[in-house]
Amino acid sequence: MTEPFEPKITAFVCNWCTYAGADLTGTSRIKYQSNVxxxxxxxxxxIDFMLLAKAFARGADGIIISGCHPNDCHYTSGNYHxxxxxxxxxxxxxFMGIDTARITFSWxxxxxxxxxxxxVNEVTTGIRAMGPYxxxxxxxxxxxx
Amino acid sequence: MSxxxxxxxxxxxxxxxxxxxxxxxxxxxxxxxxxxxxxxKYMCSDPGQNMIKEAIRxxxxxxxxxxxxxxxxxxPTFRNAVAEAGLNxxxxxxxxxxxxxxxxxxKGDVTTEKAADLVRVMVEKVKRNHPxxxxxxxxxxxxxxxxxxxxGIQAALDIANAGHQVVLVEKSPSIGGHMxxxxxxxxxLDCSQCILTPRMVEAARHPNITxxxxxxxxxxxxxxxxxxxxxxxKARQVDEKLxxxxxxxxxxxxxxxxxxxxxxxxxxxxxxxxxFPQAVPNKPVIDKLxxxxxxTGKCKxxxxxxxxxxxxxxxxxxxxxxxxxxxxxxxxxxxxATDKFPEYGYGKYxxxxxxxQFERLASASGPTAxxxxxxxxxxxxxxxxxxxxxxxxxxxxxxxxxSKVCCMYTAKHAMLYKHKMxxxxxxxxxxxIRSSGKDYDEFVRRAIEEDDVSYIxxxxxxxxxxxxxxVVMGADTLQNGRPxxxxxxxxxxxxxxxxxxxxxxxxxxxxxxxxxYKFFAEAHPKLKPVxxxxxxxxxxxxxxxxxDIPETVAQASGAAAKVAALFSKDELTREPQIxxxxxxxxxxxxxxxxxxxxxxxxxxxAIEQEEIKGRDGSLIKTIAKVNPGLCQGxxxxxxxxxxxxxxxxxxxxxQIFAEIMTL
Numbered sequence: 001m002t003e004p005f006e007p008k009i010t011a012f013v014c015n016w017c018t019y020a021g022a023d024l025t026g027t028s029r030i031k032y033q034s035n036v037x038x039x040x041x042x043x044x045x046x047i048d049f050m051l052l053a054k055a056f057a058r059g060a061d062g063i064i065i066s067g068c069h070p071n072d073c074h075y076t077s078g079n080y081h082x083x084x085x086x087x088x089x090x091x092x093x094x095f096m097g098i099d100t101a102r103i104t105f106s107w108x109x110x111x112x113x114x115x116x117x118x119x120v121n122e123v124t125t126g127i128r129a130m131g132p133y134x135x136x137x138x139x140x141x142x143x144x145x
Numbered sequence: 146m147s148x149x150x151x152x153x154x155x156x157x158x159x160x161x162x163x164x165x166x167x168x169x170x171x172x173x174x175x176x177x178x179x180x181x182x183x184x185x186k187y188m189c190s191d192p193g194q195n196m197i198k199e200a201i202r203x204x205x206x207x208x209x210x211x212x213x214x215x216x217x218x219x220x221p222t223f224r225n226a227v228a229e230a231g232l233n234x235x236x237x238x239x240x241x242x243x244x245x246x247x248x249x250x251x252k253g254d255v256t257t258e259k260a261a262d263l264v265r266v267m268v269e270k271v272k273r274n275h276p277x278x279x280x281x282x283x284x285x286x287x288x289x290x291x292x293x294x295x296x297g298i299q300a301a302l303d304i305a306n307a308g309h310q311v312v313l314v315e316k317s318p319s320i321g322g323h324m325x326x327x328x329x330x331x332x333x334l335d336c337s338q339c340i341l342t343p344r345m346v347e348a349a350r351h352p353n354i355t356x357x358x359x360x361x362x363x364x365x366x367x368x369x370x371x372x373x374x375x376x377x378x379k380a381r382q383v384d385e386k387l388x389x390x391x392x393x394x395x396x397x398x399x400x401x402x403x404x405x406x407x408x409x410x411x412x413x414x415x416x417x418x419x420x421f422p423q424a425v426p427n428k429p430v431i432d433k434l435x436x437x438x439x440x441t442g443k444c445k446x447x448x449x450x451x452x453x454x455x456x457x458x459x460x461x462x463x464x465x466x467x468x469x470x471x472x473x474x475x476x477x478x479x480x481x482a483t484d485k486f487p488e489y490g491y492g493k494y495x496x497x498x499x500x501x502q503f504e505r506l507a508s509a510s511g512p513t514a515x516x517x518x519x520x521x522x523x524x525x526x527x528x529x530x531x532x533x534x535x536x537x538x539x540x541x542x543x544x545x546x547x548s549k550v551c552c553m554y555t556a557k558h559a560m561l562y563k564h565k566m567x568x569x570x571x572x573x574x575x576x577x578i579r580s581s582g583k584d585y586d587e588f589v590r591r592a593i594e595e596d597d598v599s600y601i602x603x604x605x606x607x608x609x610x611x612x613x614x615x616v617v618m619g620a621d622t623l624q625n626g627r628p629x630x631x632x633x634x635x636x637x638x639x640x641x642x643x644x645x646x647x648x649x650x651x652x653x654x655x656x657x658x659x660x661x662y663k664f665f666a667e668a669h670p671k672l673k674p675v676x677x678x679x680x681x682x683x684x685x686x687x688x689x690x691x692x693d694i695p696e697t698v699a700q701a702s703g704a705a706a707k708v709a710a711l712f713s714k715d716e717l718t719r720e721p722q723i724x725x726x727x728x729x730x731x732x733x734x735x736x737x738x739x740x741x742x743x744x745x746x747x748x749x750x751a752i753e754q755e756e757i758k759g760r761d762g763s764l765i766k767t768i769a770k771v772n773p774g775l776c777q778g779x780x781x782x783x784x785x786x787x788x789x790x791x792x793x794x795x796x797x798x799x800q801i802f803a804e805i806m807t808l
Contacts, residue, residue: 006255010808016678017658023215026244034250034259037266037808038241040216044794045746046780071653075779076748085784089489110678111660112528117249134197141795 004053007061007127009036009120012051014043014078016111017068024113032117033124036064043067045078049089053096057140062102062127064119069107079107098136102127147178147272150206150647151264152197153318154188154213161186165262168568169212172261174269180204184524186215189222197223198230206232208271212240234719235795240267242587259710262408262808265487269803277794279718280773284370285470286712286747289314291362291651294322295694296686296701298348305353309712312467313348314359314376319424320345322477326407326501328508329516330694331378331557332588338423338696345425348580361561363464365654366749368460369681370470370717370779381429381458387455389428394456395419400628403435405512407503411520412512417447417456422510431456471681471708474665475701476651478687481544481641489535489608489638496615499535499609500554503637507561507583517565519635526634528618529562531555531573532605536641538576544641546662549691551639552579556589558637559598571598572631574605574619582693601629608636642691657682675704681709723782724751724796725777726769736790737768743782743791745770751775752782 006114013019019040025032041047044067052063065082065087073079090100110118127133151173166184174182181204187193188211197572200206209232211223216239223233240263250256286309290301293315301313313320323347324330327337348354363375398415405414407421416436417431427666437444440459448456480499483491491497497520498506505511519526533555537548552575559571576658578600580586592598609728610616614632621627644663652659657677658666665688669675675683685701686692692700711717724743734757744752755770769791780793792798 008808010805020658020678021216023217023241023244026215026248029248031251032249034246034255037259037262038245039266039801041780042793043781044507045795046784046796048784048798050804051801054403054802055648055808058805058808060808072656072658074656076656077778078748078779078781081746081781081784110658111666140407141583 004049005128005132007035007124008059009062009064009124009127010040010055010060011036011064011120012041012044012047013038013064014067014074015130016039016043017107018066018116019052020110021108021112021116022108025116028113030043030114030117032120034124035124036120039070043073043075043078043096044082045073045075046087047082049085049093053093053098053140056098056133056136057103059137061130061133062104064104064106064123066108066119068108069109072109097139099133102130147208148180148204148206149178149208149210149268149271150197150200150204151179151182151210151212151268152188152193152200153182153184154193154211154242155184155262156732157186160213160242160247162265163243163250163252165257167646168257169261169264169381170518173264173268176265179274181206181269189219193708194222194226197226201227201230201232207236207473208274209237210240210264210267210271211237212242212260212267214243215239215241216657220287235277236271236274237525238267238271239386240264266804268799269807273797273800273803275794278719280369280721280723281716282713282719282774284714284717285468286310287467288350288471288473288708289372289374289467289469289471290473290475290714292322292357292475292479292686292688293317293320293477294476295324295344296697297322297473297687298344299450299698299701300473300475300705300708301348301354302344302351302686303702304708305351307709308353309709310353310355310744311565312355312357312376312469314360314362315356316358316361316430317420318381318430320348320356320584321359321418321421321423321425323501324407324425324694325421326508328504328506328511329557329561331553332582332584334557334560337510342423345423345573349425356426357465358426361659362651365430365472370711372469372470372681374467374469375398376465376467381428381552382433382457382463383429384455384460385426385428387453388428390419390429392419392429392450393452395429397446397450399444400435400437403432405473408505408512409499411502411505423792459646468676471657471683471707471711473683473704474655474657474677474688475685476645476648476688478642478691478735479645481524481643483640485536485542486638486640488606488613489532489636490599491638494608494610494615495519496526498635498637499640500551500558503558507565508556517562517569522551522759524539524634525566526569527566528570528631528633529559529572529637530605530615530631530633531559531575531634531637531639532569533639534604535638539641542641544643547604547691548639548642549579550642550693551738553582553585553588553693555637556580556592556598558794560592560596563596563598572633573600574602574603575599576604589590604630612786626664642687645688648688655679655682673695675700675707681711720778723773723795724771724778724780724791726771727790727792731732734766735768736788738788738790739767739769740787742785742787743770746781746785748779748781749775749777751777
């Protein structure tokens, strides 16, 4: 008997909105699925697409990127940079063989504790249905291990 | 070689009840580089902190991971403790086992596993932390207060009395805000203007306060201690220095049909007007949208009448730039838009009023000089119905929250009416009576028991006009929902308190958070009620949530105390998590190739150009350089850099990749 598949979700979140929003989820004791591991960054503008590629190479089955809503960025425009980069890198990632459907880009503000729980549950359930993501991991690690 | 100490906190049952902390400590002990790993009931307690300090000395730790609550909560506590033991505070990181794990997941192995993962992430990060020194920045000891209602006035006075300069900005022509419109205040029934106007005058005369009325914030840049605010001074079309406030122009203006905002449309004013008799400053302003001269190019009666020649038709808006160290937001509230109540006939029937209109009707300075006359025909209303929760606690109207002040002011309105019309009948429709405050419940009981106001527990479904009467259809839920029909002469709706128009745009200019109803968000719902998420910006009054006057004043004084504490130092320390450009020995000098993409990405203009020159003075290359005073550490430049020459201290590429590699 093999164990049921539990996806590994890596979340890149900004310190000011989504990290604080996820804190509020905790303070409000709203339960969500435990597959997600949150990595705190100052801003979504800090997210380099290499971080995403590396996370998949390490075996992440899904990725969440979440920051402040448009116009609400603590640093004025970091979330716009993140959004624009995502639009550009999506094609590149497609070309590299990364399944971009496994990346979810969202906005969760510091006041949206419930939304964070919904987002995590939605992504986890979605990725669980998609199954484990091994293709890119194998590709990235070919000849390394 | 790293020597990392890991300290797992049970937080009583908060973490310990869900996560097997002993097991996490045990698993962590096997992580390379970890030389000490323990769990303890309360890490933030004195014994807990002492454990950390002793371990640093005993095990010669080079880094510390405290796995406890959110770093937004206790990071300063533990960094201080680490510093006291002689380790650089930035070699301490926190793993968030409470908000991100134990509070949101069920007890079990999976949750303990996640906790261990989160600890491992931080262990790998802290191995790559470098000692950092906080940045010292000067503090401009001048405060900006936005909003000239009671909240702004109180905050400005308290800061000014602490000996600091304050600029008080108000968007309307006079300070005073909503409180100046109220007739009497609960629970004492003392006259609102009698207690407010001395404060208004004091604010205007205070040597430390600069008043900027008819002005609005245009833009803001900078950071705590060093904000740069641009204020738009809207053109009054009146030279404030020459004007004596005689008011002759306001009586001579031929255009007299403009609804008066101060009286909530119950009276009219001219195109040149002073909002109310006690206005501060007592200088008129021309309403350009309604002025005959601005509409047709002819008139100028006020200019001809003015004895001091103070009218300026050519005056333009003026932009003023201010350097300030702290900001208090006190922009107040508005009442729910009237078009939301078609079932109550608001706007259709002249005798259906909102709470603020009733205040004006009851006020001695109002359109009827305080006499109870209904707006439609000036008759005394024999029967008045007050409807509380008009919009509040009503999801259909988009306001699920309680507006907090309505129960009290409705009781007050009913009392004011009864005090003026002893023979009249006052009915109040209510859902619940919320009167928790000092002397508040006694006040409501007084309305019911002494002033004979009839309270009916139930909602009103419909109001319609019939034979000059307003028929109020409701239900009495204390009598099994028995239908109630009251033929009233006047109806007062306690409409919901909402965030001021433009709150969202203002929040975006200031980079402060706001909730789904556009009220500004405090940094912590319990422990940081006057701070915002943006350091140096504080909140006072109803711009944060519906508030009554005593709460508003207390909060304004709290915000002022925060500003005064900030101004008590000449310099403040800033987190050193800023970007740095890589530097290497010759002949490479830096990975930076001088493309300056980072410069175009930086929201703070913090990237400068640095020329690297040879011994003979010839230019070798131009590279980027970060101005540490301007950099806020967002890291947008890091993600933009093509050669990975720029990195951010505390969130470096090396650290984040190491975090990813643990997962």
